[in-house]
Amino acid sequence: MLIASTYVPFIDGGGRMIVRDLARAVRERGHEVDTVEIPFLSSWDTMLEQMLAIRLMDVSDAADVLVAIRTPSYLLRHPNKRLWFIHHHRGAYDLWNTPYQDIPATPEGLGTREAIIAADNLYLRESQRIFTNSQIVADRLSKYNQLDASVLYPPLWEPERFVHAPAENYVFYPCRITGHKRQQLVVDAACHLASDVRIVIAGAPDSPDQLAPLQETIVRHGLEDRVQLIPRWITEQEKADLISRSAGVLYVPFLEDSYGYVTLEAFQAHKPVITCSDSGGTLEIIEDGVNGLIVAPEPAALAGAIDRLRADPTEARTMGERAYATLDAKQINWDNVVGSLLA
Amino acid sequence: MRVAIVNNQAPFVRGGAELLAEWLHDKLEQYGHEAEIVRLPFQWTPPERIVDHMLAARLVRLANVDRVVALKFPAYYVPHENKVLWLLHQFRQAYDLWGTPYQDLPDTPQGHRIRDAIIEGDRVHLGEARHIFTNSEIVGRRLRYFSGLRSEVLFPPLFDSGAYRCEQYGDYFFFPSRITAGKRQHLAAEAMARSTSSARLVIAGQPESPEDRERLMDVIHEHGLERRVEVIDRWISDEEKLALFAGARGVVYLPFGEDSYGYVTLEAFHARKPVLTMLDSGGTLELVQDGRNGRVCEGPEGLARAIDELAEDRALAESLGRSALETIDELDISWDRVIECLTG
Numbered sequence: 001m002l003i004a005s006t007y008v009p010f011i012d013g014g015g016r017m018i019v020r021d022l023a024r025a026v027r028e029r030g031h032e033v034d035t036v037e038i039p040f041l042s043s044w045d046t047m048l049e050q051m052l053a054i055r056l057m058d059v060s061d062a063a064d065v066l067v068a069i070r071t072p073s074y075l076l077r078h079p080n081k082r083l084w085f086i087h088h089h090r091g092a093y094d095l096w097n098t099p100y101q102d103i104p105a106t107p108e109g110l111g112t113r114e115a116i117i118a119a120d121n122l123y124l125r126e127s128q129r130i131f132t133n134s135q136i137v138a139d140r141l142s143k144y145n146q147l148d149a150s151v152l153y154p155p156l157w158e159p160e161r162f163v164h165a166p167a168e169n170y171v172f173y174p175c176r177i178t179g180h181k182r183q184q185l186v187v188d189a190a191c192h193l194a195s196d197v198r199i200v201i202a203g204a205p206d207s208p209d210q211l212a213p214l215q216e217t218i219v220r221h222g223l224e225d226r227v228q229l230i231p232r233w234i235t236e237q238e239k240a241d242l243i244s245r246s247a248g249v250l251y252v253p254f255l256e257d258s259y260g261y262v263t264l265e266a267f268q269a270h271k272p273v274i275t276c277s278d279s280g281g282t283l284e285i286i287e288d289g290v291n292g293l294i295v296a297p298e299p300a301a302l303a304g305a306i307d308r309l310r311a312d313p314t315e316a317r318t319m320g321e322r323a324y325a326t327l328d329a330k331q332i333n334w335d336n337v338v339g340s341l342l343a
Numbered sequence: 344m345r346v347a348i349v350n351n352q353a354p355f356v357r358g359g360a361e362l363l364a365e366w367l368h369d370k371l372e373q374y375g376h377e378a379e380i381v382r383l384p385f386q387w388t389p390p391e392r393i394v395d396h397m398l399a400a401r402l403v404r405l406a407n408v409d410r411v412v413a414l415k416f417p418a419y420y421v422p423h424e425n426k427v428l429w430l431l432h433q434f435r436q437a438y439d440l441w442g443t444p445y446q447d448l449p450d451t452p453q454g455h456r457i458r459d460a461i462i463e464g465d466r467v468h469l470g471e472a473r474h475i476f477t478n479s480e481i482v483g484r485r486l487r488y489f490s491g492l493r494s495e496v497l498f499p500p501l502f503d504s505g506a507y508r509c510e511q512y513g514d515y516f517f518f519p520s521r522i523t524a525g526k527r528q529h530l531a532a533e534a535m536a537r538s539t540s541s542a543r544l545v546i547a548g549q550p551e552s553p554e555d556r557e558r559l560m561d562v563i564h565e566h567g568l569e570r571r572v573e574v575i576d577r578w579i580s581d582e583e584k585l586a587l588f589a590g591a592r593g594v595v596y597l598p599f600g601e602d603s604y605g606y607v608t609l610e611a612f613h614a615r616k617p618v619l620t621m622l623d624s625g626g627t628l629e630l631v632q633d634g635r636n637g638r639v640c641e642g643p644e645g646l647a648r649a650i651d652e653l654a655e656d657r658a659l660a661e662s663l664g665r666s667a668l669e670t671i672d673e674l675d676i677s678w679d680r681v682i683e684c685l686t687g
Contacts, residue, residue: 053402062354
């Protein structure tokens with residue numbers, strides 16, 4: 001199997017991680033595997049040339065099957081191509097006509113957008129099978145490209161690192177600190193807590209500007225005893241430990257495509273996850289009151305959900321058990337991924 | 344600085360270029376740079392794909408990178424304002440191998456057009472680099488002759504030269520290499536048949552095919568050399584290899600017409616051993632100087648005489664070995680220099 005993707009040099013995004021993990025999973029199951037990762041810059045004015053570059057590259061003799069991951073690596077020529085599609089160039093699709101549109105509405109920009117869509121429509125169809133990493137992305141393929149795709153959820157690497165330990169009196173939000181992950185909402189919620197539960201937030205801030213308002217809120221409302229802020233990248237071991245001893249995990253981003261590895265890590269450790277009704281991909285696997293809680297993106301509502309875990313530990317534990325069972329029910333494991341991609 | 348090492352990729356294949364790219368990557372990071380290997384797929388059959396891949400490399404954009412170090416055709420076409428080449432070779436089928444059995448490109452009008460495109464592409468685009476280094480003099484001479492471009496030799500060092508040691512000048516000569524016709528282990532065995540001293544030869548390496556092993560064993564049996572020539576016909580570990588270098592009287596390395604000097608030569612020099620090579624070995628002659636740090640021989644007879652001379656004169660082996668180590672310093676084969684050249 002040859003796994004193809006695109007990337008920006010020196011940026012270690014989720015796309016590169018999924019390539020690495022898939023390669024290891026395929027190799028462990030006895031197949032030969034190599035990866036082709038092509039540098040690609042998503043700037044609209046050189047995008048078509050770069051797409052042509054990938055189209056000119058022929059890897060048809062190199063492997064029995066090609067699995068393309070990040071857009072537009074599916075342009076590579078190969079007779080037996082499968083796709084594990086993680087997203088479109090969204091600026092040309094669902095983000096067009098929003099503040100995130102990254103192609104200008106000039107004649108050149110419009111031409112580029114049309115060409116991107118035309119290339120997707122033409123070359124995505126060369127794939128024998130299309131899988132996506134979320135239902136949201138599958139729905140977009142159907143809406144914009146009239147293509148059927150099935151969802152193949154990306155599993156964790158070495159999930160056994162995340163184990164259950166008895167709940168202590170805190171909830172945990174591990175995530176890069178940045179606007180759309182909404183740590184601010186979490187700190188604001190701390191003002192509304194009725195119980196004595198604590199909140200631990202850990203993650204590297206994207207910039208000092210992302211961190212300062214959180215610290216200010218904590219000081220202004222005297223939340224030092226309620227909210228513990230760890231504003232740095234924590235090791236996998238630290239993260240696993242903090243998840244396993246927590247009463248529950250928070251994951252409240254704004255409108256993400258995927259459910260987030262955090263959700264899987266919590267489920268693996270038998271912990272319920274609290275998310276928001278506008279968080280996006282998390283809603284594909286979190287069911288309110290079953291394996292977690294779904295609340296409105298408002299501080300009081302979020303505080304209510306956190307208090308509920310504290311007030312009824314038996315319910316929290318039951319949700320944690322169902323969270324773990326969800327992983328099996330949704331077949332989120334590497335056997336399923338490798339089997340589906342090679343089927 | 345952020346350095347992208349740009350190389351070709353033939354999926355599932357790993358050769359010397361991949362190894363060099365990885366070494367350079369690790370050394371750049373040791374020297375405090377950020378480094379990443381960028382591999383562009385290259386498939387040369389059918390031949391018209393060559394031109395597609397040349398154009399593809401031209402259209403790739405390398406953003407977020409301060410310096411590009413490009414190693415091979417056609418990945419070296421990737422545009423970047425701050426690019427240097429450490430050229431391992433051009434597409435030799437269009438140049439020195441054209442008109443030989445290794446030409447590969449078809450001798451048709453289309454084949455000629457592809458060859459012209461390669462020659463023209465190199466002539467126009469290689470000059471964009473801020474500086475061109477080559478891994479050997481011969482690659483630099485070809486670049487000058489075929490593309491009219493000047494370059495400077497930058498010999499690739501060993502990754503861990505400090506591991507090589509000299510313990511003694513023992514009673515055997517060591518020939519480490521993949522066992523294959525092009526490396527000519529059989530020639531070394533023929534020389535042993537003509538040798539009059541009691542010297543032994545230890546050949547170590549994975550045979551490329553059963554036939555390659557047979558060819559060598561036939562020569563050994565034909566001349567009854569079983570007790571004087573030992574063949575370790577498998578891949579040997581680093582520890583075994585270092586020990587065999589450390590105890591050898593000298594090292595034998597006889598490839599036919601190679602471009603590069605071959606890591607074996609450099610390994611021997613770091614272990615303070617003289618190297619015996621052939622007049623038609625190619626790149627080894629850029630390091631081995633006859634009578635100074637080794638012997639450059641002609642035919643099995645010449646090689647036999649060189650073996651006997653060193654077998655009977657341990658002091659000569661020691662003296663040549665000392666000069667061998669000095670050669671590395673004189674030519675400044677070091678990562679200090681490589682990193683300075685490629686990031687300067």
